[in-house]
Amino acid sequence: MAVTPPDSPPGATATPTQCDYWLVLDTDWRILFASASLLERLEASDDRLVGQPFTALLAPHSQLPAATTPTGADGSHPDSPLELLLQDSAGRPLPLHFHLRALQTGHGLGSGWLLYTEDFDRQTLQLATELADLQERFSQLVMRNRTGLLVVGRDGRIRFANPAARGALGRSQDQLLGSEFGIPSVTGSTELDIVRANGELGVAEITASHSQWQGEPAWLVMIHDITERKRAEEALRYHAEHDALSGLANRALLLASLRRMLAQARRQQQPLALLYLDLNRFKTINDTLGHGIGDQVLMEAARRLRHCTRAGDLLARLGGDEFCVVIDMPHGEDDARAVAEKVRRAFREPYLVEHHRLHAEASIGIACHPRDGEDAEVLLRNADAAMYQAKREASGEPVFYRPALGERSHALLALETRLRKALARDEMRLRYQPVVRLRDLRLSGCEALLRWRSAGGRQRWPGQFVPVLESMGLILEVGDWALARACRQLAEWRAAGVMVPTVAVNLSPLQLGDASLVERVATLLETHDLVPSRLVLEITETAVMRAPDRTRMVLAELSRLGVGLHLDDFGTGHSSLSLLSRFPFDTLKIDRSFVRKLSEQPRQRQLLQAILSMADALGMGTVAEGVETARQLQILRELGCHAVQGFFLSRPLSAGNLARLATNESLAWLVTRRQRPGRNPAAGVYP
Amino acid sequence: MSRPRFSLYLCGAALPRNRQARKRLETLLESLYPEGVELRVVDIQSDPEAAESAGILAAPTLIRQWPEPVLRIIGDFSDADGVRNLLE
Numbered sequence: 001m002a003v004t005p006p007d008s009p010p011g012a013t014a015t016p017t018q019c020d021y022w023l024v025l026d027t028d029w030r031i032l033f034a035s036a037s038l039l040e041r042l043e044a045s046d047d048r049l050v051g052q053p054f055t056a057l058l059a060p061h062s063q064l065p066a067a068t069t070p071t072g073a074d075g076s077h078p079d080s081p082l083e084l085l086l087q088d089s090a091g092r093p094l095p096l097h098f099h100l101r102a103l104q105t106g107h108g109l110g111s112g113w114l115l116y117t118e119d120f121d122r123q124t125l126q127l128a129t130e131l132a133d134l135q136e137r138f139s140q141l142v143m144r145n146r147t148g149l150l151v152v153g154r155d156g157r158i159r160f161a162n163p164a165a166r167g168a169l170g171r172s173q174d175q176l177l178g179s180e181f182g183i184p185s186v187t188g189s190t191e192l193d194i195v196r197a198n199g200e201l202g203v204a205e206i207t208a209s210h211s212q213w214q215g216e217p218a219w220l221v222m223i224h225d226i227t228e229r230k231r232a233e234e235a236l237r238y239h240a241e242h243d244a245l246s247g248l249a250n251r252a253l254l255l256a257s258l259r260r261m262l263a264q265a266r267r268q269q270q271p272l273a274l275l276y277l278d279l280n281r282f283k284t285i286n287d288t289l290g291h292g293i294g295d296q297v298l299m300e301a302a303r304r305l306r307h308c309t310r311a312g313d314l315l316a317r318l319g320g321d322e323f324c325v326v327i328d329m330p331h332g333e334d335d336a337r338a339v340a341e342k343v344r345r346a347f348r349e350p351y352l353v354e355h356h357r358l359h360a361e362a363s364i365g366i367a368c369h370p371r372d373g374e375d376a377e378v379l380l381r382n383a384d385a386a387m388y389q390a391k392r393e394a395s396g397e398p399v400f401y402r403p404a405l406g407e408r409s410h411a412l413l414a415l416e417t418r419l420r421k422a423l424a425r426d427e428m429r430l431r432y433q434p435v436v437r438l439r440d441l442r443l444s445g446c447e448a449l450l451r452w453r454s455a456g457g458r459q460r461w462p463g464q465f466v467p468v469l470e471s472m473g474l475i476l477e478v479g480d481w482a483l484a485r486a487c488r489q490l491a492e493w494r495a496a497g498v499m500v501p502t503v504a505v506n507l508s509p510l511q512l513g514d515a516s517l518v519e520r521v522a523t524l525l526e527t528h529d530l531v532p533s534r535l536v537l538e539i540t541e542t543a544v545m546r547a548p549d550r551t552r553m554v555l556a557e558l559s560r561l562g563v564g565l566h567l568d569d570f571g572t573g574h575s576s577l578s579l580l581s582r583f584p585f586d587t588l589k590i591d592r593s594f595v596r597k598l599s600e601q602p603r604q605r606q607l608l609q610a611i612l613s614m615a616d617a618l619g620m621g622t623v624a625e626g627v628e629t630a631r632q633l634q635i636l637r638e639l640g641c642h643a644v645q646g647f648f649l650s651r652p653l654s655a656g657n658l659a660r661l662a663t664n665e666s667l668a669w670l671v672t673r674r675q676r677p678g679r680n681p682a683a684g685v686y687p
Numbered sequence: 688m689s690r691p692r693f694s695l696y697l698c699g700a701a702l703p704r705n706r707q708a709r710k711r712l713e714t715l716l717e718s719l720y721p722e723g724v725e726l727r728v729v730d731i732q733s734d735p736e737a738a739e740s741a742g743i744l745a746a747p748t749l750i751r752q753w754p755e756p757v758l759r760i761i762g763d764f765s766d767a768d769g770v771r772n773l774l775e
Binding site: 156186191193194199206 | 769
């Protein structure tokens with residue numbers, strides 16, 4: 001210890017008496033210790049005095065002599081005599097003759113003052129200086145500790161607070177001392193919320209232990225401010241449970257929250273509904289305009305979803321363009337229907353992103369608890385099944401789950417699963433089948449046909465998977481993709497200096513029913529700077545008849561754009577010739593089934609003759625599909641059919657092979673080479 | 688005779704740890720006062736002024752307004768015996 005006791009004790013000659021009053025003060029003249037004798041004399045209690053300024057002990061109008069005002073720790077007032085008038089707790093004056101001595105500890109961190117009366121002995125002085133040093137060490141330990149320390153009395157009031165505790169509680173020493181903290185009731189380390197004076201909230205870990213403070217039972221409360229750590233943890237958890245793009249819950253949080261909501265719903269017998277949403281043809285937006293635009297659409301979709309729902313509803317993005325809403329239904333399924341309708345209307349509005357007007361309507365499936373599933377996974381799966389049914393129906397109406405939706409064959413499910421991934425995995429291709437004009441045997445155009453080579457390596461024909469695509473509603477996305485791909489191909493051929501007069505692309509009934517089709521086509525033409533008539537859209541009779549009035553409107557708009565319109569598969573459906581005049585088709589495509597029967601049945605020839613004459617009269621072109629033999633070709637030429645396509649001339653070709661074919665002035669060689677005997681008519685040989 | 692009056696101050700009444708603390712307290716109060724108590728729950732997040740005027744430093748804080756003496760207990764009430772001793 002570096003405290004230096006005085007060489008000769010002051011008042012050593014006096015015998016130690018009960019009057020050995022003494023006090024230890026800090027540099028600010030606050031009381032650190034008072035001797036028991038002085039406390040007794042003043043009828044004051046320790047905890048009332050400690051921390052108080054020394055002047056509080058002085059009688060009114062009594063002052064410290066100027067010379068005793070603190071000047072620092074340099075011992076400039078060694079053992080100065082001091083006449084002071086104190087008062088006891090009852091206000092009775094007590095004149096005392098003190099000596100003042102500066103106390104200097106070895107730490108250089110602070111010092112204090114010792115006030116003692118005449119009768120103070122050397123031994124007591126030694127004790128006092130040691131206590132002062134100990135106090136300082138303790139003070140340093142406590143005051144500089146980063147853990148907040150509170151001493152709370154039995155009455156719940158704060159007796160002591162170190163700076164860290166003041167910081168954690170956001171209050172000053174004056175605000176804390178004597179204020180009510182409360183009697184701690186915690187076991188071990190407990191997280192409590194902290195209410196700071198400025199209204200800020202924090203979190204602290206608190207431990208409380210029984211202790212003593214100045215002879216009284218008290219609690220020592222340790223406060224560890226973990227506000228920052230909690231915030232960081234929360235941010236991490238948020239990150240783990242939310243979709244960064246939309247700010248909505250992710251699948252993990254959805255399932256966890258849904259489980260909790262289901263448990264509560266069971267207790268309260270309150271039905272819940274899970275709405276499963278998918279943006280129609282979002283993939284097309286991503287693929288054609290890039291992920292940046294796609295992301296903005298998703299963010300806007302999330303915003304709309306928030307707008308359509310109440311604050312208590314659970315919203316989640318399951319990845320991609322799939323969203324989920326969980327609502328409770330105090331009024332039964334009408335509640336779910338109302339929310340779904342609201343969402344549907346909100347999603348029907350076009351998305352305006354960087355000068356693009358984009359359409360991504362929602363298909364909505366709904367599963368209700370408890371009817372459609374007791375647990376979260378089943379409910380989610382059934383809502384998903386209902387959503388796919390909504391996509392299939394393509395009416396835009398939300399679909400409620402029903403058990404039949406879950407009973408599709410395993411094989412179909414497997415095919416659907418692979419198909420769903422086909423576009424993402426770039427497994428779809430277009431092949432181009434040449435259409436040859438019979439008048440001069442030149443290339444009049446080509447038809448783009450879809451091919452799918454799945455992961456297994458097997459190539460599939462449209463007949464094998466297009467119906468499934470249609471039943472899944474996926475045909476919209478695939479159809480969009482094909483349309484965009486064909487337009488890009490036209491531009492690529494043009495850039496390569498190859499003249500391909502037209503590319504015909506098949507439109508599904510679902511695409512025809514899509515409000516944004518015309519805009520989509522216009523955008524593609526513009527994007528690739530195409531002459532509109534180079535693009536031909538093929539629509540089947542069946543598709544036309546599904547919604548004739550609507551189709552007529554759409555076709556009129558497409559026709560105004562200048563794109564070609566072919567009536568596809570003519571002869572398979574209604575075959576209503578009167579239909580032809582009411583729709584702006586420029587070309588009639590005669591179905592292969594018609595062509596196949598040509599050589600066998602004379603009646604077919606007459607019928608075809610009538611059709612071709614009618615088409616001529618309406619100013620329409622004619623293309624016969626599925627021409628497989630020289631005989632068929634011969635008859636078609638005689639009947640005056642304008643153009644043909646089929647295996648007899650060429651299989652569907654890759655873009656490169658079609659380009660090579662297109663560089664031929666005349667395709668007469670396609671016909672002549674096939675007339676050599678012994679050749680398999682289905683096998684193709686290409687330049 | 689009126690029933691014992693309590694106020695419970697919480698920060699985020701819906702948080703699981705606060706719901707637990709409240710449940711523990713209610714169980715405790717039920718066993719102590721079979722005739723029932725008046726328990727007012729104040730969420731500091733939605734009513735910061737109430738917390739300020741009551742001089743709440745940390746939450747949960749329970750104040751017993753009646754019967755006297757007025758008592759203030761802070762913590763999650765996991766020390767059931769301690770709380771029981773204080774309230775009895």
